[in-house]
Amino acid sequence: MSNKFISHEKLRDWLEDLSARFEVWAPVNTGQDAKGVVVYRPFVRDGALEFARKPVESAKHTVFPRSETLVNFKTGAKDGKPALELHVPEDPPARAVFGLPSCDARGFQIFDPVYNGSGTQGLARDNYYLRRRNATVLIVKACSKVLNTCFCNWVGGGPACTEGADVLATELPDGFILAQVTARGEAALGSALLAPASDSQEKQARKLHEEAGAALCAPPDLSASVSALRGKFDDSAFWEAEASKCLSCGACTYLCPTCYCFNITDEARGVLGARIRSWDACMLPLFTMEASGHNPRTGKIQRLRNRIGHKFSYYPSLHNGRIACCGCGRCIKSCPSSVDIRRIVTDAIGITGTAGLKEQKNG
Amino acid sequence: MADAYTLPAYDPGQRNPYLPYAATILEVITETYNIKSFRIRLDDEKAHREFAFEPGQVGQLSLFGVGESTFVINSSPTRKEYLQFSAMRAGEVTTALHGLQAGDKIGVRAPLGNHFPYKDMQGKDIIFIGGGIGMAPLRTLLLFMLDNRKDYGGITVLYGAKSPEDLSFMYDFKEWMARDDIKVVLTIDKEAPGWEHKVGLIPNVLTELDPGADNAVAVTCGPPIMIKFVLQALKKLGFNDEQIVTTLEKRMKCGIGICGRCNIGDKYVCIDGPVFTQAQLNKMANEM
Numbered sequence: 001m002s003n004k005f006i007s008h009e010k011l012r013d014w015l016e017d018l019s020a021r022f023e024v025w026a027p028v029n030t031g032q033d034a035k036g037v038v039v040y041r042p043f044v045r046d047g048a049l050e051f052a053r054k055p056v057e058s059a060k061h062t063v064f065p066r067s068e069t070l071v072n073f074k075t076g077a078k079d080g081k082p083a084l085e086l087h088v089p090e091d092p093p094a095r096a097v098f099g100l101p102s103c104d105a106r107g108f109q110i111f112d113p114v115y116n117g118s119g120t121q122g123l124a125r126d127n128y129y130l131r132r133r134n135a136t137v138l139i140v141k142a143c144s145k146v147l148n149t150c151f152c153n154w155v156g157g158g159p160a161c162t163e164g165a166d167v168l169a170t171e172l173p174d175g176f177i178l179a180q181v182t183a184r185g186e187a188a189l190g191s192a193l194l195a196p197a198s199d200s201q202e203k204q205a206r207k208l209h210e211e212a213g214a215a216l217c218a219p220p221d222l223s224a225s226v227s228a229l230r231g232k233f234d235d236s237a238f239w240e241a242e243a244s245k246c247l248s249c250g251a252c253t254y255l256c257p258t259c260y261c262f263n264i265t266d267e268a269r270g271v272l273g274a275r276i277r278s279w280d281a282c283m284l285p286l287f288t289m290e291a292s293g294h295n296p297r298t299g300k301i302q303r304l305r306n307r308i309g310h311k312f313s314y315y316p317s318l319h320n321g322r323i324a325c326c327g328c329g330r331c332i333k334s335c336p337s338s339v340d341i342r343r344i345v346t347d348a349i350g351i352t353g354t355a356g357l358k359e360q361k362n363g
Numbered sequence: 364m365a366d367a368y369t370l371p372a373y374d375p376g377q378r379n380p381y382l383p384y385a386a387t388i389l390e391v392i393t394e395t396y397n398i399k400s401f402r403i404r405l406d407d408e409k410a411h412r413e414f415a416f417e418p419g420q421v422g423q424l425s426l427f428g429v430g431e432s433t434f435v436i437n438s439s440p441t442r443k444e445y446l447q448f449s450a451m452r453a454g455e456v457t458t459a460l461h462g463l464q465a466g467d468k469i470g471v472r473a474p475l476g477n478h479f480p481y482k483d484m485q486g487k488d489i490i491f492i493g494g495g496i497g498m499a500p501l502r503t504l505l506l507f508m509l510d511n512r513k514d515y516g517g518i519t520v521l522y523g524a525k526s527p528e529d530l531s532f533m534y535d536f537k538e539w540m541a542r543d544d545i546k547v548v549l550t551i552d553k554e555a556p557g558w559e560h561k562v563g564l565i566p567n568v569l570t571e572l573d574p575g576a577d578n579a580v581a582v583t584c585g586p587p588i589m590i591k592f593v594l595q596a597l598k599k600l601g602f603n604d605e606q607i608v609t610t611l612e613k614r615m616k617c618g619i620g621i622c623g624r625c626n627i628g629d630k631y632v633c634i635d636g637p638v639f640t641q642a643q644l645n646k647m648a649n650e651m
Contacts, residue, residue, distance in 0.1 A: 070381045071383070073428075075427050075428065082466055082468045083468065084385045084468035086382060088382055091375075109368065112370070115621060116371035124378075124619040125380070127373065127374075127375065127377065127380075131373045133370065134372065135373075230648075234649060260621070261622055262616070262621075262622050262623075263622070264616045264622070266426075266427060266429055266430050267428075268428030280623075282623055282624075287614075287624060289614065290612070291454030291614075296627075296650050296651060306650075313628075318629055
């Protein structure tokens with residue numbers, strides 16, 4: 001199949017065209033100037049689309065909302081007797097996310113087996129996730145430049161990796177070249193506004209992919225992370241040193257494309273209410289606090305150990321060795337105290353002198 | 364186009380694991396000053412009739428507007444007229460639960476988790492060691508074994524609490540003590556007026572009882588401090604770690620291995636547990 005092309009001038013027309021069939025989301029600069037924060041927002045024609053800088057947040061919430069209703073309930077009485085009515089909200093609209101980096105798309109692949117109840121973990125399928133996941137088309141934008149916090153190539157990804165993407169978009173000087181990756185991607189590419197891509201455009205795109213790939217430092221071998229972290233579990237001196245800077249704020253989990261933990265709470269007013277699922281974080285102290293007051297992860301040391309352990313040891317041990325990190329680097333870039341997940345993992349494995357990772361002492 | 368990845372399908376027909384069954388409380392039993400038992404029946408008669416679970420599995424009770432908490436189903440799958448849950452008043456949900464009465468509505472998501480290895484226990488002598496509310500998970504297995512009595516060897520039940528006022532399920536114990544096919548021993552920590560049974564800490568009474576470890580399985584549940592000393596006592600009595608079965612408790616939300624709260628390393632108490640042998644626990648991360 002030949003690839004498509006959309007010029008910068010016609011991009012908004014195409015996204016508007018897509019909006020007839022999808023709720024379209026795209027990265028938007030929410031500030032007043034070029035330094036404004038870039039986040040994903042529902043597309044509006046006059047919105048400040050931005051593709052030059054990587055969004056501060058991941059695209060996780062386009063499929064896994066920060067908060068969603070699982071069940072609406074009505075309590076109270078009927079005919080003088082206690083009554084209870086339960087309703088499940090209707091299916092959400094189909095979505096298309098345009099312009100997410102490859103790491104964000106790969107993040108959903110970490111969710112998939114857990115929320116599908118497959119593998120050794122999980123017995124029940126999470127319909128709320130699966131219905132949104134299946135109703136969302138991901139149009140990945142290949143990264144043309146990589147940040148010093150990017151490490152997608154450590155965990156199997158790359159700036160133009162198509163894993164998890166339905167369409168791969170590459171930004172050229174005059175527009176985007178669009179390559180269909182999955183059958184689902186076809187639904188987004190069926191537009192008369194799209195022109196066939198020329199050979200020279202294809203060539204330019206391949207060159208950009210190669211250049212971005214080459215800009216990443218050589219990755220260390222993380223295959224020993226499962227056993228290394230298991231071995232470090234009881235090494236409190238190691239974890240104290242690694243966690244010393246951590247403020248336990250949980251920002252890393254909020255921005256992470258693969259952190260999938262949640263809380264379930266009820267909100268009610270009178271007889272009407274909703275059971276709501278909201279993002280939660282293993283970095284927060286109340287996450288595991290029991291009614292008795294007992295807490296198996298009382299300190300930030302245990303909590304950081306769980307977060308790193310889950311991504312680089314527990315999850316891979318349950319899912320054919322796949323590391324539950326997509327290397328987006330947001331937890332590094334946005335950490336207020338510069339905790340670097342790459343350092344913790346390489347320290348645990350005992351890898352030194354990693355290219356691109358400044359040598360420094362923790363604490 | 365070399366995309367070998369298959370997106371997991373969405374099947375709207377499959378049961379929604381987060382949607383509780385609506386149920387009605389048939390009876391509330393006051394066990395102690397802070398423990399109550401609730402006998403419930405699913406409102407959908409067909410769902411109730413077809414509801415199947417194994418001894419040791421748990422359920423999430425829903426108080427709409429307050430939240431959910433996890434409790435073991437402590438009735439036996441062999442007795443189907445109701446599902447029984449027992450709760451010690453501790454947090455928001457259990458406090459609200461204690462305010463409910465017969466006829467009130469409740470939600471239940473069950474069954475969740477694994478179960479006691481009751482098939483592996485067939486033909487063996489069973490010693491139950493329960494402390495306080497920890498008798499609840501043992502109750503379901505004990506009732507199940509009594510309804511399949513010929514499948515098991517000798518059955519001994521050691522149950523204790525701080526004082527007579529802290530003992531639950533006394534209606535069961537009255538019945539069990541009247542039977543000649545199980546041995547029942549009750550104990551309290553300190554002398555109390557009118558108490559006719561043992562006085563002493565559970566691990567000490569266990570040592571005194573000296574149930575043979577040969578071809579036996581010990582099933583224990585209770586407060587952590589009791590478990591710690593019961594394990595020591597069992598070891599001295601010759602029980603190895605494969606012969607000791609217990610249940611764990613963790614804060615849970617989803618109950619289906621997703622939400623990330625109850626993991627101990629790569630094990631999830633809500634799906635890999637709550638029932639574990641001591642041998643399994645020894646291999647798990649030290650994060651109880």
